[in-house]
Amino acid sequence: GQSLEQPSEVTAVEGAIVQINCTYQTSGFYGLSWYQQHDGGAPTFLSYNALDGLEETGRFSSFLSRSDSYGYLLLQELQMKDSASYFCAVRTPSNSGYALNFGKGTSLLVTP
Amino acid sequence: NAGVTQTPKFQVLKTGQSMTLQCAQDMNHNSMYWYRQDPGMGLRLIYYSASEGTTDKGEVPNGYNVSRLNKREFSLRLESAAPSQTSVYFCASSEARGEKLFFGSGTQLSVL
Numbered sequence: 001g002q003s004l005e006q007p008s009e010v011t012a013v014e015g016a017i018v019q020i021n022c023t024y025q026t027s028g029f030y031g032l033s034w035y036q037q038h039d040g041g042a043p044t045f046l047s048y049n050a051l052d053g054l055e056e057t058g059r060f061s062s063f064l065s066r067s068d069s070y071g072y073l074l075l076q077e078l079q080m081k082d083s084a085s086y087f088c089a090v091r092t093p094s095n096s097g098y099a100l101n102f103g104k105g106t107s108l109l110v111t112p
Numbered sequence: 113n114a115g116v117t118q119t120p121k122f123q124v125l126k127t128g129q130s131m132t133l134q135c136a137q138d139m140n141h142n143s144m145y146w147y148r149q150d151p152g153m154g155l156r157l158i159y160y161s162a163s164e165g166t167t168d169k170g171e172v173p174n175g176y177n178v179s180r181l182n183k184r185e186f187s188l189r190l191e192s193a194a195p196s197q198t199s200v201y202f203c204a205s206s207e208a209r210g211e212k213l214f215f216g217s218g219t220q221l222s223v224l
Contacts, residue, residue, distance in 0.1 A: 008152075031211065042202060042215040043155065050211075087154060091210055097162045098210050099170060100145070104154035 002026040004103035006088055011109045012078055020073045020106045022088035030091040030098060032064050032071045037105070038084045046073070046086075075108075083110045114138050118203050118216035125193045125223045133188040133219050135203030142208040144186035146170075146178060148199040149218075155202065161186055163208070193223045 004024045012018040022032065031050035035043040047055055049064035049071060061074040075082055089102040116137045125131055137144065145160040147170075157170030159178040167178050175197060177189045186205075190197060200220050204213040 033211070033213075035213075042217050043204075043213075044215070045212045048211045089155075095168050097208075099157060099160060099168070100206075100210055100213065101157055101171060102147075102155040104152060 002090065002092065002101060004088055004090060004101070006086075006103045006106045008104070009107045009109070011111060014078055014080060014110055014112055016078050017074065017076050018078060018108065020075075020086050020088075020108070022071045022073075022103060024069050024071075024088070024090050024103075026069075026090050026092045026101075028093035029066065029069075030093070032062075033089040033091065033100070034060075034062055034073045035087045035089060035102070036084050037087065043087060078110050080110050080112070083108060116203055116205055116214050116216035118201075118219050120219060121217065122220050123222070125190075125221065127194060127223060129193050129223075130189065130191050131193065132190075133201055133203070133221075134185070135187065135216060136185045137205040137214070138184065139205060139214065140183070141205040141214075142183070143206045143210055144180065145204040145206075145213065146176075146186070146188045147202045147204065148172065148197075149202060150199050158188065158201075162210075195223045197221065198223045 006022045034046040037043040047062035064071040085105040087105045146158040147155040161180040203216040
């Protein structure tokens with residue numbers, strides 16, 4: 001089986017930096033993704049890490065350590081619009097190639 | 113730029129009724145997915161299709177069937193709906209490597 005663990009809720013102040021962690025246990029591993037979902041909306045892709053290290057896209061960065069089965073999403077210069085749920089997802093081998101399984105999500109609340 | 117289109121957006125069923133959720137993508141993607149989302153449970157993979165002509169079970173396939181009609185379309189069928197299938201259903205698609213998923217806007221299904 002496989003499991004992904006991430007905090008259920010995080011609160012941070014506008015303008016601050018917040019880190020959302022994700023640990024995983026899988027049989028096989030291709031990469032770790034992050035998705036953002038606003039209330040009532042569809043998930044949207046943020047980042048994908050296949051190799052160890054930090055990937056930066058604007059205010060968002062994502063980190064992966066394959067040896068520690070651990071990754072995180074770093075959000076800088078928080079804005080009110082960043083209030084949303086954030087999901088990590090692991091891409092793993094399966095019968096027909098691969099599958100993508102999501103964690104339960106972290107609800108981020110940005111306060112003034 | 114339609115992307116991934118799901119129909120219907122809302123549906124109410126009585127226990128035991130059947131229905132098919134439709135999904136189509138216009139991005140020429142090889143892979144398509146069906147997820148369900150329940151409060152506090154994140155996104156759980158029901159079925160996916162790595163390419164036209166192939167389908168595989170995900171984490172929660174019981175009570176569902178799928179058809180990959182062609183490269184564009186991937187439908188999800190509930191043969192005999194149960195209250196436990198009340199959920200929001202998301203269809204998604206990706207290029208073959210599955211590193212970035214594009215989601216439809218979702219179908220909110222209630223089974224009474």
